[in-house]
Amino acid sequence: MVADGSQDALAQDFVEFAVRSGVLRFGEFRTKAGRLSPYFFNAGLFDDGAKLGRLAQFYAGRILASGIEFDMLFGPAYKGIPLAAAVAIELARMGRNVPYAYNRKEAKDHGEGGTLVGAPVRGRVLIVDDVMSAGTAARESIALIRAAGATPHAVAIALDRQEKATEDGHDAPWSAVQYVRERLGLHVCAIARLADLLHYLQVHAGQELGQHHAKVLAYRDRYGAG
Known part of the structure; x- marks a missing residue:
């Protein structure tokens, strides 16, 4: 991903798609960390x-x-289950056919049993998820993948909030994405980042959407990381 979100056409198209789909909303939302976020x-x-x-x-x-x-x-x-399946289908359509697997929350004691479903987990594994708030889901996936004898190699997410994670109720100096990259050693790629969202809002400054730019920027100034 380029350093300047303003030059990232894919990210800008994605932000617009998320807004039009009602997936990316603006207002006042309480996050898991207890923060009041101007977007969700x-x-x-x-x-x-x-x-x-x-x-x-x-x-x-x-x-x-x-x-x-x-x-x-x-x-x-x-959430990662339909995402991995859909991405596997699209990658195959684009000429890159790869297997996929997912986990259950609870192990089955009948049939094939266990917590893993789908293709055998082996080789370099790319985890597909929506966002990372604290890196907890990534750590759980890493443990499952390693237990299966494979290598957790990378994570793909839809949006990097570029926001400080929390540790024991306090703001950490790193974001969840930074933690996964620097502490867990995995590659991370995001379709878009908070910087891309800010650019999108700035471009639409003369429209209704543009009114949210100042609040999102203030949130970024207070809690931003990465």
Whole structure:
């Protein structure tokens, strides 16, 4: 991803798509960390075939452009499951057919049993998820992948909030993405970042959307990281 979000056409197209789909909303929202955020991103609202298919195109485009090497996809339960499946379909359509797997929250004691479903987890694994708030889901996925004898190699997310994570109720000096990159050693690629959202709002300064730029920028100044 380029350093300047203003030059990232894919990111700008994605932000517009998320806004039009009602996935990216503006107002006042309480985050898991207890912060009042002026925007909210809910990937669960990519809730029909057309939206999910378009989302998968953005993921696949960003993944392939990143140059990250991987052998398969992994979708953490629950949101990561349809994401991994949809991205696998889109990658195959683009000529990069790879297997995928996902986990259950609870192990089955019948049938195939266990917590992992899908292709055997092996090689370099790319985890597909929506956002990272604290890196908890990534750590859980890493443990499952390693337990299966594979290598957790990278994570692909839709939006990097570029926001300080919290540790024991206090702001950490790093974001969840920075933590996963620097502490856990995985590559991370995001379709878009908060910087891209800010640029989008700035471009639309003369429209209704533009009124949110100042609040999102103030939030970034207070909690920003990465």
